[in-house]
Amino acid sequence: MTSVDLDTTLTRRIASRSRRRFGEIVWVELLGLSIVLILAILGVIVADVVIHGAGHVTWTFISESPRQGLTEGGIYPAIIGTTFLVLLMTAAAVPLGVATAVYLHEYTPPERPKQAWKRFRAAEGPDRRKLFGTVLLSLLAKVTRSAVANLAGVPSIVFGLFGLGFFIQFVGRAMDAATQPAGQILWGQGNLLWAALTLALLTLPTVIVATEEALRTVPPELRAASIALGATRWETIRRIVLPGALPGILTGAILAISRGAGEVAPLLFTGAAYYLPFLPEALSSQFMHLGYHVLILSTQSPDVEATKPVLYGTVFVLLVLTFLLNLTGVLIRARTRSKLRAGG
Amino acid sequence: MNVTTINMSAGDRQSEERATKIHEEPEASPKIQVRDFNFFYGDLHVLHDIALDIPEKQVTAFIGPSGCGKSTFLRSINRMNDIIPGARARGTLMLDNQDLYAKAVDVVALRRKVGMVFQKSNPFPKSIYENVAYGLRIGGVNDRRILDDIVQTSLQRAALWDEVKDRLDSSAMALSGGQQQRLCIARALAVDPEVLLMDEPASALDPIATQKIEELVYELKSNYTIVIVTHNMQQAARVSDRTAFFMLGKLVEYDDTNTIFMNPKQKLTEDYITGRFG
Numbered sequence: 185m186t187s188v189d190l191d192t193t194l195t196r197r198i199a200s201r202s203r204r205r206f207g208e209i210v211w212v213e214l215l216g217l218s219i220v221l222i223l224a225i226l227g228v229i230v231a232d233v234v235i236h237g238a239g240h241v242t243w244t245f246i247s248e249s250p251r252q253g254l255t256e257g258g259i260y261p262a263i264i265g266t267t268f269l270v271l272l273m274t275a276a277a278v279p280l281g282v283a284t285a286v287y288l289h290e291y292t293p294p295e296r297p298k299q300a301w302k303r304f305r306a307a308e309g310p311d312r313r314k315l316f317g318t319v320l321l322s323l324l325a326k327v328t329r330s331a332v333a334n335l336a337g338v339p340s341i342v343f344g345l346f347g348l349g350f351f352i353q354f355v356g357r358a359m360d361a362a363t364q365p366a367g368q369i370l371w372g373q374g375n376l377l378w379a380a381l382t383l384a385l386l387t388l389p390t391v392i393v394a395t396e397e398a399l400r401t402v403p404p405e406l407r408a409a410s411i412a413l414g415a416t417r418w419e420t421i422r423r424i425v426l427p428g429a430l431p432g433i434l435t436g437a438i439l440a441i442s443r444g445a446g447e448v449a450p451l452l453f454t455g456a457a458y459y460l461p462f463l464p465e466a467l468s469s470q471f472m473h474l475g476y477h478v479l480i481l482s483t484q485s486p487d488v489e490a491t492k493p494v495l496y497g498t499v500f501v502l503l504v505l506t507f508l509l510n511l512t513g514v515l516i517r518a519r520t521r522s523k524l525r526a527g528g
Numbered sequence: 529m530n531v532t533t534i535n536m537s538a539g540d541r542q543s544e545e546r547a548t549k550i551h552e553e554p555e556a557s558p559k560i561q562v563r564d565f566n567f568f569y570g571d572l573h574v575l576h577d578i579a580l581d582i583p584e585k586q587v588t589a590f591i592g593p594s595g596c597g598k599s600t601f602l603r604s605i606n607r608m609n610d611i612i613p614g615a616r617a618r619g620t621l622m623l624d625n626q627d628l629y630a631k632a633v634d635v636v637a638l639r640r641k642v643g644m645v646f647q648k649s650n651p652f653p654k655s656i657y658e659n660v661a662y663g664l665r666i667g668g669v670n671d672r673r674i675l676d677d678i679v680q681t682s683l684q685r686a687a688l689w690d691e692v693k694d695r696l697d698s699s700a701m702a703l704s705g706g707q708q709q710r711l712c713i714a715r716a717l718a719v720d721p722e723v724l725l726m727d728e729p730a731s732a733l734d735p736i737a738t739q740k741i742e743e744l745v746y747e748l749k750s751n752y753t754i755v756i757v758t759h760n761m762q763q764a765a766r767v768s769d770r771t772a773f774f775m776l777g778k779l780v781e782y783d784d785t786n787t788i789f790m791n792p793k794q795k796l797t798e799d800y801i802t803g804r805f806g
Contacts, residue, residue, distance in 0.1 A: 295613055303570060303614060311616070318613070405650035409712070412608060413663040413719060414640035423666070424652060 237500030240493045249461045255490045264463050265471030272380035273444045278437050281391025289399040292325035293318045336389035344450035347382030374455030377467035382450045387440035398432020431521045438513030445506045448475035474502040559584040559753045565619035574600050576777045587754045589768035596774040598757050602725050606642040607635050643716035647728040649708035651700035656692050659700045663719035686714035687744050706737025726756040742767050765789050773797045
């Protein structure tokens with residue numbers, strides 16, 4: 185190669201390099217800009233709520249029932265109602281979701297149905313029956329996974345309608361028919377239990393997906409070590425896999441809780457009340473809810489200006505409550521993580 | 529788990545073993561007997577008609593190029609391959625004259641009898657103490673005194689006790705690579721196995737840690753039947769009494785280690801150990 189050739193290739197290379205540099209700078213700036221945008225939006229929302237809402241939050245506001253057509257008094261029943269609802273929802277969604285994910289990830293075959301089917305077709309003799317079971321389980325896993333994915337995409341109002349149709353009209357009515365005197369309705373109407381179960385269904389996909397992801401992060405070498413020491417599959421799951429996956433599972437639970445605490449649409453049909461001066465005292469009680477209260481205040485008030493401070497105050501409390509729930513989850517997760525690292 | 533054996537100190541156990549030795553025939557039957565053993569991953573035939581005897585309380589090394597099936601064969605001895613879908617064995621593999629692949633075999637009990645140490649050290653993210661106690665807790669031993677006792681003996685046997693005795697409750701993850709591997713050996717010893725399978729136990733370690741593992745293997749063979757897979761020819765020559773050379777899923781040659789390295793009968797073996805391929 186002559187020196188002239190070398191020169192031209194070099195110049196060309198440098199030119200293309202600087203063009204690429206320019207493109208790269210543009211992209212990086214755009215990425216940075218998107219972060220700024222998101223922070224700005226979040227900042228505006230939070231600032232708006234804090235400026236208008238924080239001042240209205242007094243002891244009376246968080247410890248008393250609403251009065252004067254919701255323009256006076258507080259939102260205590262709604263705070264308690266929301267807390268109960270979220271706790272019940274968590275108690276229903278997390279165990280069921282974790283159990284589903286453990287079964288999917290640990291007990292169903294890792295192969296796809298097609299591969300299992302191919303092996304079944306090729307097999308002979310006594311293996312065949314076992315392989316048919318493998319095919320069925322693999323199919324079950326596939327169907328469940330896509331059902332979960334689809335469940336995550338269903339609009340929340342549809343969950344509300346499902347809750348109304350299934351829990352209240354079907355299960356509730358049947359329970360009434362079996363336990364209550366004729367004509368009496370106890371379970372066949374919206375209440376804390378049905379609302380919590382409906383929300384649990386809504387958050388279930390989050391829990392399942394997060395848990396399966398967390399199970400996937402437990403190194404296969406640890407499972408092998410446990411099995412090689414004579415542990416059964418269940419012992420390995422209980423003592424090695426679940427503790428290792430716990431931080432990830434908690435992350436899923438946190439996400440589910442935040443989502444569930446803010447949902448209103450499913451509650452419209454399943455038990456949230458417009459106004460109740462008392463607290464829910466049983467699973468069959470109706471309840472007030474912060475998110476629903478916000479909806480009521482902003483759409484049902486005869487005097488919009490009079491309810492505005494109450495509205496902002498309620499939103500502020502809802503944000504703080506969700507934040508606190510999140511924080512608790514994050515703290516628990518941080519503790520289990522450091523415990524894992526230190527060897528618990 | 530037999531509690532009476534747990535309670536015995538190492539010395540008691542050795543003397544008992546010596547006592548039983550006297551009653552045995554001088555030419556005892558081999559610990560592990562393999563005949564016409566074949567292994568498949570789905571359609572893939574990875575082991576072809578393996579036949580060999582592994583003597584008790586000696587070190588048997590498996591050598592051979594990568595992918596020759598030596599690790600698969602090692603894992604067949606405690607049936608760790610069972611957890612791989614599509615894995616299937618044919619032929620006989622007998623431990624103490626019992627077919628390991630018979631229907632009645634309790635795989636969990638088998639794995640307690642045949643311990644295993646992996647290539648990559650894999651301590652649990654728990655304390656040093658809980659790592660060693662794991663197998664015992666699984667077996668239902670929760671008495672603190674018994675646990676303390678066995679944790680100490682196991683760590684001593686794995687030549688790790690002096691380094692960790694003051695920090696048994698700290699995390700196993702904080703140990704060095706070599707210490708972690710010795711911890712894994714201690715963990716395997718704690719359930720009182722008869723056979724110890726080691727799958728390239730020193731391949732990820734530095735020379736000093738490797739030397740410690742090799743010394744340990746040499747120590748352990750007075751109590752355990754050891755089968756070790758290694759890529760390191762010198763290691764096989766140093767630690768083992770018998771050596772099996774595998775290639776392409778077949779057992780090419782199996783003999784005393786000295787014979788294999790000094791005077792191999794097969795041309796293939798000679799080419800491999802002199803480094804002409806592999």
